Amino acid sequence: MAADNPYRLYLPEDRIPTQWYNLRADMHERLDPMRLPDGKAVTFDDIRPVFADELCRQELDDTTTYFDIPEGVREMYRVYRPSPLCRAYNLERALDTPARIYFKFEGNNTSGSHKLNSALAQAYYACEQGLSTITTETGAGQWGTALSEAAAHFGLDCDVFMVRASFEQKPFRRSVMQTFGANVTPSPSETTEVGRRMYADEANRSGSLGTAISEAVERALHVPENRGRYQLGSVLNQVVLHQSVIGLESYDALAELGDYPDVVIGCAGGGSNLGGLIAPFMRDKIQGTHPNTRFVAVEPVSCPSLTRGRYAYDFADTGQTCPLVKMYTLGNGFIPSPDHAGGLRYHGMSPIVSRLRHDGLLDAVAVRQTDVFAAATQFATLETILPAPESGHAIRVAIDEALRCKKTGKEEVILFGLTGTGYFDMTAYESYNNKTMVDSVPTDEDLERGFATIPAVPGIQGAGGAPLA
Amino acid sequence: MAADNPYRLYLPEDRIPTQWYNLRADMHERLDPMRLPDGKAVTFDDIRPVFADELCRQELDDTTTYFDIPEGVREMYRVYRPSPLCRAYNLERALDTPARIYFKFEGNNTSGSHKLNSALAQAYYACEQGLSTITTETGAGQWGTALSEAAAHFGLDCDVFMVRASFEQKPFRRSVMQTFGANVTPSPSETTEVGRRMYADEANRSGSLGTAISEAVERALHVPENRGRYQLGSVLNQVVLHQSVIGLESYDALAELGDYPDVVIGCAGGGSNLGGLIAPFMRDKIQGTHPNTRFVAVEPVSCPSLTRGRYAYDFADTGQTCPLVKMYTLGNGFIPSPDHAGGLRYHGMSPIVSRLRHDGLLDAVAVRQTDVFAAATQFATLETILPAPESGHAIRVAIDEALRCKKTGKEEVILFGLTGTGYFDMTAYESYNNKTMVDSVPTDEDLERGFATIPAVPGIQGAGGAPLA
Numbered sequence: 001m002a003a004d005n006p007y008r009l010y011l012p013e014d015r016i017p018t019q020w021y022n023l024r025a026d027m028h029e030r031l032d033p034m035r036l037p038d039g040k041a042v043t044f045d046d047i048r049p050v051f052a053d054e055l056c057r058q059e060l061d062d063t064t065t066y067f068d069i070p071e072g073v074r075e076m077y078r079v080y081r082p083s084p085l086c087r088a089y090n091l092e093r094a095l096d097t098p099a100r101i102y103f104k105f106e107g108n109n110t111s112g113s114h115k116l117n118s119a120l121a122q123a124y125y126a127c128e129q130g131l132s133t134i135t136t137e138t139g140a141g142q143w144g145t146a147l148s149e150a151a152a153h154f155g156l157d158c159d160v161f162m163v164r165a166s167f168e169q170k171p172f173r174r175s176v177m178q179t180f181g182a183n184v185t186p187s188p189s190e191t192t193e194v195g196r197r198m199y200a201d202e203a204n205r206s207g208s209l210g211t212a213i214s215e216a217v218e219r220a221l222h223v224p225e226n227r228g229r230y231q232l233g234s235v236l237n238q239v240v241l242h243q244s245v246i247g248l249e250s251y252d253a254l255a256e257l258g259d260y261p262d263v264v265i266g267c268a269g270g271g272s273n274l275g276g277l278i279a280p281f282m283r284d285k286i287q288g289t290h291p292n293t294r295f296v297a298v299e300p301v302s303c304p305s306l307t308r309g310r311y312a313y314d315f316a317d318t319g320q321t322c323p324l325v326k327m328y329t330l331g332n333g334f335i336p337s338p339d340h341a342g343g344l345r346y347h348g349m350s351p352i353v354s355r356l357r358h359d360g361l362l363d364a365v366a367v368r369q370t371d372v373f374a375a376a377t378q379f380a381t382l383e384t385i386l387p388a389p390e391s392g393h394a395i396r397v398a399i400d401e402a403l404r405c406k407k408t409g410k411e412e413v414i415l416f417g418l419t420g421t422g423y424f425d426m427t428a429y430e431s432y433n434n435k436t437m438v439d440s441v442p443t444d445e446d447l448e449r450g451f452a453t454i455p456a457v458p459g460i461q462g463a464g465g466a467p468l469a
Numbered sequence: 470m471a472a473d474n475p476y477r478l479y480l481p482e483d484r485i486p487t488q489w490y491n492l493r494a495d496m497h498e499r500l501d502p503m504r505l506p507d508g509k510a511v512t513f514d515d516i517r518p519v520f521a522d523e524l525c526r527q528e529l530d531d532t533t534t535y536f537d538i539p540e541g542v543r544e545m546y547r548v549y550r551p552s553p554l555c556r557a558y559n560l561e562r563a564l565d566t567p568a569r570i571y572f573k574f575e576g577n578n579t580s581g582s583h584k585l586n587s588a589l590a591q592a593y594y595a596c597e598q599g600l601s602t603i604t605t606e607t608g609a610g611q612w613g614t615a616l617s618e619a620a621a622h623f624g625l626d627c628d629v630f631m632v633r634a635s636f637e638q639k640p641f642r643r644s645v646m647q648t649f650g651a652n653v654t655p656s657p658s659e660t661t662e663v664g665r666r667m668y669a670d671e672a673n674r675s676g677s678l679g680t681a682i683s684e685a686v687e688r689a690l691h692v693p694e695n696r697g698r699y700q701l702g703s704v705l706n707q708v709v710l711h712q713s714v715i716g717l718e719s720y721d722a723l724a725e726l727g728d729y730p731d732v733v734i735g736c737a738g739g740g741s742n743l744g745g746l747i748a749p750f751m752r753d754k755i756q757g758t759h760p761n762t763r764f765v766a767v768e769p770v771s772c773p774s775l776t777r778g779r780y781a782y783d784f785a786d787t788g789q790t791c792p793l794v795k796m797y798t799l800g801n802g803f804i805p806s807p808d809h810a811g812g813l814r815y816h817g818m819s820p821i822v823s824r825l826r827h828d829g830l831l832d833a834v835a836v837r838q839t840d841v842f843a844a845a846t847q848f849a850t851l852e853t854i855l856p857a858p859e860s861g862h863a864i865r866v867a868i869d870e871a872l873r874c875k876k877t878g879k880e881e882v883i884l885f886g887l888t889g890t891g892y893f894d895m896t897a898y899e900s901y902n903n904k905t906m907v908d909s910v911p912t913d914e915d916l917e918r919g920f921a922t923i924p925a926v927p928g929i930q931g932a933g934g935a936p937l938a
Binding site: 386430 | 850
């Protein structure tokens with residue numbers, strides 16, 4: 001293979017984007033605003049106690065197309081970016097497909113995933129504002145690791161609430177965060193009011209991302225002198241904004257290779273990786289320069305917000321302390337069955353991704369965990385990267401698309417996001433190897449119980465997210 | 470930082486070396502040959518039952534300067550090479566040193582270390598020869614992972630004997646190998662004759678690399694139709710040869726940046742990473758073009774073969790089934806105290822590295838584990854790479870050298886090998902974080918017990934490696 005058709009294309013550091021791209025500004029209609037439980041649209045002052053000021057601005061701004069990336073963030077991006085755009089030649093050969101399969105690999109940093117892209121931005125703004133402490137939640141542990149790393153770099157204290165099931169199953173993840181100096185607490189914990197409430201209920205004791213979010217927000221609000229803020233690793237508009245570096249670099253690298261994707265595929269938990277990856281390609285679709293590009297969000301059948309959820313206003317957290325977000329949701333009280341792909345277990349979905357789905361610009365498919373691990377194992381053997389289970393969802397669908405191309409004979413270009421590595425997910429791989437892995441699919445009754453927790457909002461929607469009469 | 474002074478320099482794929490460099494051919498004197506217990510020099514036919522034919526040739530050839538890298542190996546090198554040459558700007562700033570600190574990072578592949586460079590070569594030659602099965606030992610697990618990966622790629626069966634202590638402490642390492650389809654057996658096992666002998670002795674039950682080697686060799690010799698071969702991850706000349714890609718790429722990348730190292734630092738267990746990293750720079754020193762470059766091998770105080778061992782012929786394995794190698798050794802019966810930096814627990818050392826040390830061309834220092842983890846943790850926080858404990862040894866000395874430069878004010882160029890990542894070593898990090906980590910240092914009596922196992926060799930040396938009268 002000649003150097004102009006490389007396995008892995010690393011753009012030079014001066015090609016790291018200088019601006020994040022805000023897809024919202026190019027969407028035909030403005031997003032529905034975040035709302036308070038009384039139905040009022042959220043203002044800067046409403047969320048200012050929770051998020052750093054600049055992050056509040058980014059959260060609410062749906063008209064500015066580009067935001068400058070501060071030099072302090074770019075300086076750390078240079079340590080691990082641009083991430084490589086890889087061509088999966090070995091996988092293509094094994095599948096005997098005419099498709100060209102590319103993937104953007106975000107696992108080459110200690111956090112092991114794309115999460116560091118937003119963690120550095122969020123910690124930077126907290127540092128700039130003179131704050132002392134940042135708090136967050138983590139499920140699979142990638143976001144907590146990333147934020148711990150970013151906090152260490154910017155000299156901030158970092159409190160991580162880790163979903164209790166993960167805390168117990170993944171002691172090594174916890175150790176990584178502690179190595180970066182973070183305080184890691186299992187959630188629900190007895191250190192917050194909402195945590196104590198959840199802990200008292202046996203059904204909630206193993207925890208969920210929604211509960212951990214509630215605890216982290218409460219903790220941030222109690223840091224002395226108003227110097228604490230909460231930071232979220234996905235879902236929010238600001239996070240999708242920061243993650244646009246994934247898409248921008250992919251766009252640049254593919255242009256360098258003279259290629260353009262026919263289909264872009266990403267796993268979707270909270271939606272930040274997917275939203276960031278697709279951003280510049282979706283712009284082209286919206287603006288009509290590439291109207292036929294397909295976009296596919298991949299989620300687990302065990303937590304199918306995009307494929308079986310309702311498009312409604314719902315709380316971002318289980319404790320119902322956060323604002324309401326218009327999104328595809330299974331209901332803030334939906335507790336997914338224990339599932340190893342911990343990063344995709346959130347009840348809701350990024351409002352940007354949700355809107356694209358609602359408007360028919362984005363497809364969504366739900367896949368079974370055993371099929372995901374079959375794909376992940378095949379990929380690892382062929383491409384020398386051991387994928388995170390979350391990333392395995394995208395690989396599954398990329399392989400399916402490549403096999404479809406084999407049938408049709410079409411030389412399509414497939415791009416997928418390989419969000420991270422699976423070194424801390426070997427328990428899941430082991431259960432796959434041992435054939436003890438199960439595929440859990442919520443029943444319609446399970447879903448109904450979740451939907452029942454979607455609140456009525458005065459003037460907006462009825463209980464369960466139903467339209468007003 | 471401009472792109473011409475990058476944090477991480479990735480050379481394009483057409484700069485992957487096309488040949489391995491054989492430092493032996495440029496050394497002023499030939500290495501002492503491998504010998505059989507009766508003192509006879511080993512021939513091709515002696516080792517042919519154990520290693521693939523081409524690997525036997527490489528092992529014994531100390532006059533050919535360059536060996537072509539087969540296209541089948543280069544094809545897989547392209548998936549993860551050239552590895553990046555990184556500038557540790559953040560570390561430099563934190564240390565306030567005038568030194569320029571570079572490191573060659575070999576952790577960007579699923580095996581997590583440099584071991585894949587030789588694993589692919591060895592599996593390739595086994596495949597080319599029509600063999601069915603390769604066997605090996607692994608301690609920390611990096612070599613076993615790399616060989617499993619290579620075996621999967623070339624369609625070979627792979628039997629890995631894993632030091633029992635590691636097998637039990639690192640179930641996730643085992644799972645990675647199993648994901649690549651390897652059979653993993655704890656050593657000593659009851660599946661080989663030598664294993665049963667060792668297992669019967671309580672003192673040997675937790676295992677050692679030396680014992681696992683004996684078991685893997687025995688297993689290879691019993692594969693039907695003579696289609697099994699043993700493969701070793703370090704120590705051997707062939708492995709140092711394959712690992713020369715590390716040094717050659719480093720040399721090329723530094724030249725691109727207009728720099729040349731004043732000191733080259735590597736951790737030393739069996740010596741393959743170190744031998745490969747220093748190869749082209751050592752050539753320059755030997756040939757007089759850069760006579761003042763310093764080379765530093767870093768080993769743990771718990772297993773100090775280069776700093777406290779004897780330069781003598783000794784068995785490569787504890788079971789005394791392998792040929793004798795002239796090297797720095799603590800004695801094939803030396804069992805290092807349990808130590809988390811598992812990859813540096815071998816009783817001997819590469820004969821090439823040993824000879825360079827003996828000839829005064831290479832310095833060696835032994836460092837304490839707690840000092841290593843202090844350095845590794847500082848590095849992780851600053852450079853977003855979580856180092857393997859083995860690599861932490863090199864980081865420790867690189868930091869010490871940089872601090873020396875701070876005192877002298879000299880703008881020296883430091884190059885060290887960052888051999889791998891520490892994702893499977895979090896138990897060790899945790900013990901460091903918890904301040905329960907201990908530094909074990911063998912007593913003189915411990916060493917004497919080890920030396921007593923160095924055999925007498927007719928016409929060559931007395932018992933314990935003593936010179937003949």
